[in-house]
Amino acid sequence: MIHARGLVKRFGDFTAVDGIDLEVAPGEAFGFLGPNGAGKSSTMRMIGCVSTPTAGELRILGMDPVREGPAIRGRLGVCPQTDNLDPDLTVFENLTTYARYFGIPRAEGRRRAAELLEFVQLTEKSGSTVDPLSGGMKRRLSIARAMINEPDLVLLDEPTTGLDPQARHLLWERLFRLKQRGVTLVLTTHYMDEAEQLCDRLVVMDAGKIVAEGSPRHLIETYSTREVVELRFGDDAPATYVEKLAGIGERLDPLPDRLLLYSDDGDAAVNEVHRRGFTPSSVLVRRSTLEDVFLILTGRTLVD
Amino acid sequence: MVTTYAVARVARGNRLSPARVGAVINRNVGALRSGPAYWLVLASGFFEPVLYLLSIGVGVGALVGDLTLKNGEVLPYANFVAPAMLAVSAMSGALAETTFNFFFKFKYVKTYDAMLATPLRPMEIATGELTWAMIRGSLYTGAFLIVMVALGLTTPGWALLAFPATWLVGLAFGAVGMAVSTFIRGWQDFDLISTGQFALFLFSGTFSPVQDYPLPVEILIAATPLYHAVELIRGITTGMLSWSMLGNVAYLLVMLAVGLYVASRRLTSVLCR
Numbered sequence: 001m002i003h004a005r006g007l008v009k010r011f012g013d014f015t016a017v018d019g020i021d022l023e024v025a026p027g028e029a030f031g032f033l034g035p036n037g038a039g040k041s042s043t044m045r046m047i048g049c050v051s052t053p054t055a056g057e058l059r060i061l062g063m064d065p066v067r068e069g070p071a072i073r074g075r076l077g078v079c080p081q082t083d084n085l086d087p088d089l090t091v092f093e094n095l096t097t098y099a100r101y102f103g104i105p106r107a108e109g110r111r112r113a114a115e116l117l118e119f120v121q122l123t124e125k126s127g128s129t130v131d132p133l134s135g136g137m138k139r140r141l142s143i144a145r146a147m148i149n150e151p152d153l154v155l156l157d158e159p160t161t162g163l164d165p166q167a168r169h170l171l172w173e174r175l176f177r178l179k180q181r182g183v184t185l186v187l188t189t190h191y192m193d194e195a196e197q198l199c200d201r202l203v204v205m206d207a208g209k210i211v212a213e214g215s216p217r218h219l220i221e222t223y224s225t226r227e228v229v230e231l232r233f234g235d236d237a238p239a240t241y242v243e244k245l246a247g248i249g250e251r252l253d254p255l256p257d258r259l260l261l262y263s264d265d266g267d268a269a270v271n272e273v274h275r276r277g278f279t280p281s282s283v284l285v286r287r288s289t290l291e292d293v294f295l296i297l298t299g300r301t302l303v304d
Numbered sequence: 305m306v307t308t309y310a311v312a313r314v315a316r317g318n319r320l321s322p323a324r325v326g327a328v329i330n331r332n333v334g335a336l337r338s339g340p341a342y343w344l345v346l347a348s349g350f351f352e353p354v355l356y357l358l359s360i361g362v363g364v365g366a367l368v369g370d371l372t373l374k375n376g377e378v379l380p381y382a383n384f385v386a387p388a389m390l391a392v393s394a395m396s397g398a399l400a401e402t403t404f405n406f407f408f409k410f411k412y413v414k415t416y417d418a419m420l421a422t423p424l425r426p427m428e429i430a431t432g433e434l435t436w437a438m439i440r441g442s443l444y445t446g447a448f449l450i451v452m453v454a455l456g457l458t459t460p461g462w463a464l465l466a467f468p469a470t471w472l473v474g475l476a477f478g479a480v481g482m483a484v485s486t487f488i489r490g491w492q493d494f495d496l497i498s499t500g501q502f503a504l505f506l507f508s509g510t511f512s513p514v515q516d517y518p519l520p521v522e523i524l525i526a527a528t529p530l531y532h533a534v535e536l537i538r539g540i541t542t543g544m545l546s547w548s549m550l551g552n553v554a555y556l557l558v559m560l561a562v563g564l565y566v567a568s569r570r571l572t573s574v575l576c577r
Contacts, residue, residue, distance in 0.1 A: 045333060070425060080421070085418070088334070097334050101419060102423060
């Protein structure tokens with residue numbers, strides 16, 4: 001579906017995407033994980049054929065995005081980071097009007113619009129304008145709009161950013177259904193849980209480069225330990241404990257408010273901390289997540 | 305051979321799809337139907353030139369009496385002012401769509417970003433928006449022509465010929481307005497546009513023959529766009545055709561071509577970075 005070699009995007013002196021390689025197979029749910037400014041959206045825009053690569057090779061659905069942009073875009077569904085629904089039209093018309101851009105006949109457009117509103121649970125909002133909809137509803141409508149041309153490949157740029165937890169879960173559930181139907185999904189996110197829930201495979205991006213690639217589980221197994229212990233020490237700076245706790249677990253990472261202790265056996269590590277005579281004000285043993293992977297790989301947290 | 309092939313290929317790649325241009329127009333028809341606010345805007349756009357015609361053309365015209373043109377023809381003042389108001393109405397109808405509305409869609413509600421994620425191309429978007437602007441302008445000018453015929457300011461025959469001329473005026477101003485809108489930084493810049501529009505409105509041979517001005521001023525006016533629109537339309541509605549009207553048509557066609565080209569280039573460079 002997507003093939004990229006040495007893909008580069010520069011804006012003047014700034015290199016947003018710095019030579020990445022990608023391969024996305026049909027039916028896959030593929031994710032770009034990284035903080036703001038990592039180059040995820042620039043990559044998505046190149047894949048969506050609205051931004052021309054500065055250098056490198058890019059093929060979408062076997063076609064050249066520069067020469068065959070309209071043909072490729074006709075088979076893509078794009079859900080942008082910020083909603084650009086049409087405020088002058090009703091919910092239903094937003095879909096039927098969009099269908100016309102793809103050359104879908106009116107009757108067929110209406111049929112698909114009704115079906116998609118059902119799918120994203122907005123049927124009763126059909127005649128409303130877009131403005132009064134909640135953030136989650138707007139995002140669901142954007143996803144319905146992205147599906148109007150029955151795309152082979154759906155691009156979702158931060159699909160749940162800014163939504164409340166309930167709206168996010170509803171959206172994830174809908175996206176999961178799309179995936180079950182065999183639709184290829186490519187999404188960007190800076191949420192770990194989202195990447196873990198939705199992606200079969202993902203790349204971690206930082207400063208325009210891919211720093212790791214694999215399934216969420218594979219990434220955690222490769223770069224992190226099975227468990228992570230979060231230690232807090234009242235008012236003391238966590239960094240002052242790095243030396244004192246050296247040797248416990250595989251790795252220690254001091255954050256401004258807590259100390260992360262990576263270990264395959266969290267409880268054993270906590271016992272060792274106590275045995276050395278330290279009493280943290282709070283102790284949390286949890287499973288390792290992609291957040292930890294990112295921290296280990298880049299030395300920075302994802303959401304800043 | 306290779307060159308011919310390449311040129312043919314580029315030409316085919318750049319060919320406008322009527323269906324896609326139509327889809328852009330279809331969006332605006334949908335927006336028009338969706339609320340009464342839009343109809344109100346349309347109605348106000350019609351009444352403005354009619355009010356000018358009645359107050360100045362008919363009111364002031366009663367004071368001024370008849371005008372003797374440089375070719376010796378004598379024309380009632382209202383017959384002189386009415387075609388200018390018609391040209392103004394074609395201009396402002398199209399400009400309302402391609403400046404204010406275009407900018408709002410371009411910068412704020414990101415309508416064109418959404419369109420560009422589909423097979424639509426910038427030139428198709430620009431062409432569709434411009435065609436719509438011309439259609440909107442022609443609603444004003446069609447109604448205005450009916451008023452002119454009713455008041456005896458032109459004949460039905462000349463009115464039928466003047467109607468397509470107002471389309472050309474709408475396309476020319478709409479295209480330039482759209483190109484300018486892609487450079488607009490914020491709402492404050494619209495004050496500049498409306499000031500410019502008002503200056504054109506007053507000094508394009510609208511209310512007095514340009515020959516009455518000093519020669520340098522006359523030359524200056526002859527370089528500005530609304531003058532050409534007024535000359536073309538006045539020539540038709542008064543039935544005084546002349547070869548110089550071909551020059552007016554050429555001027556408007558250049559505005560159309562340059563405006564459309566710049567607008568679609570700017571859509572590409574701003575939105576497809």
